[in-house]
Amino acid sequence: MIEVRVVSRHDEARDICSYELASIDEQPLPAFSAGAHIDVHLPGGLIRQYSLCNHPEERHRYLIGVLKDPGSRGGSRTLHEQIRPGASLSISEPRNLFPLVDEARRSLLFAGGIGITPLLCMAERLAHSGADFELHYCARARDRAAFVERLQHSPFAERVFLHFDQEPETALDAAKILARPEHDVHVYVCGPGGFMQHVLDTAKAAGWREPCLHREYFAAAPVDTGADGSFSIRIASSGQTFEVPADKSVVQVLQDKGIEIAISCEQGICGTCLTRVLEGLPEHRDLFLSEDEQAANDQFTPCCSRSKTPLLVLDL
Numbered sequence: 001m002i003e004v005r006v007v008s009r010h011d012e013a014r015d016i017c018s019y020e021l022a023s024i025d026e027q028p029l030p031a032f033s034a035g036a037h038i039d040v041h042l043p044g045g046l047i048r049q050y051s052l053c054n055h056p057e058e059r060h061r062y063l064i065g066v067l068k069d070p071g072s073r074g075g076s077r078t079l080h081e082q083i084r085p086g087a088s089l090s091i092s093e094p095r096n097l098f099p100l101v102d103e104a105r106r107s108l109l110f111a112g113g114i115g116i117t118p119l120l121c122m123a124e125r126l127a128h129s130g131a132d133f134e135l136h137y138c139a140r141a142r143d144r145a146a147f148v149e150r151l152q153h154s155p156f157a158e159r160v161f162l163h164f165d166q167e168p169e170t171a172l173d174a175a176k177i178l179a180r181p182e183h184d185v186h187v188y189v190c191g192p193g194g195f196m197q198h199v200l201d202t203a204k205a206a207g208w209r210e211p212c213l214h215r216e217y218f219a220a221a222p223v224d225t226g227a228d229g230s231f232s233i234r235i236a237s238s239g240q241t242f243e244v245p246a247d248k249s250v251v252q253v254l255q256d257k258g259i260e261i262a263i264s265c266e267q268g269i270c271g272t273c274l275t276r277v278l279e280g281l282p283e284h285r286d287l288f289l290s291e292d293e294q295a296a297n298d299q300f301t302p303c304c305s306r307s308k309t310p311l312l313v314l315d316l
């Protein structure tokens, strides 16, 4: 855990603020790579993940962008309403689940709304290393697009393409941009679920292979839990067996029994809670594992995933 101070806060667009964080003892912060995020521990015990969007060479600060989301589970609202310059926060060290592929000949970056944050950092990195890339940034309207001025005044401004729903002449033509799949060109997508689905479906329809497609979700799609039933879990090391009722997650049941599993997002996005499964078939509800990893059924995310079989034996 790192203690940081909020050095400044800026309105970047309608409902989007950036927060500049520096270490309390003025020491350099841990290095990070483009695409990395930090966990921010908020008042009230909430933990939320935010991508770092400053230049990845910087060590004197971290910059995060936060959308005040009307569907917020409390994190973005707390930041917007309670956190001002001078405030102290605890954060994790940066972690990267959305790294750039170093050997890519070319990179195509697609950002939707606040999904610009990790891709902005990637664009800085790619430009710094002289790599070939394009950044397509989609937003509902100009006043909802954060960091536009920074992009337009950047050394890579000519590689940035802005697309606004309210300006049809700027519409994103994903099919055209993704028309020619190539094995050494990599596609990166971050944004709302519908936007990501559109870009990824378009890429797959054009023949892009999964290893060239990279995505980071920042919120899980709502899951219909109406038909959820109960199942049992067994701890392999002790043989203890517990019932997981329909209205509790595996993590909650384990916590009630005094067995702590590290968690962060609690939505199946970050992979922090990943646990090996020795017997039984998990019902995967995460966005962290790839399709192949889910199909292997040897690990699952107990914060949100459930079971297709009456019993899951966990490697705990």
Ligand code: FES
Pocket (backbone or CB within 6 Å): 262, 263, 264, 265, 266, 267, 268, 269, 270, 271, 272, 273, 274, 286, 288, 301, 302, 303, 304
């Ligand atoms: Fe993030 Fe489970 S806590 S995937």
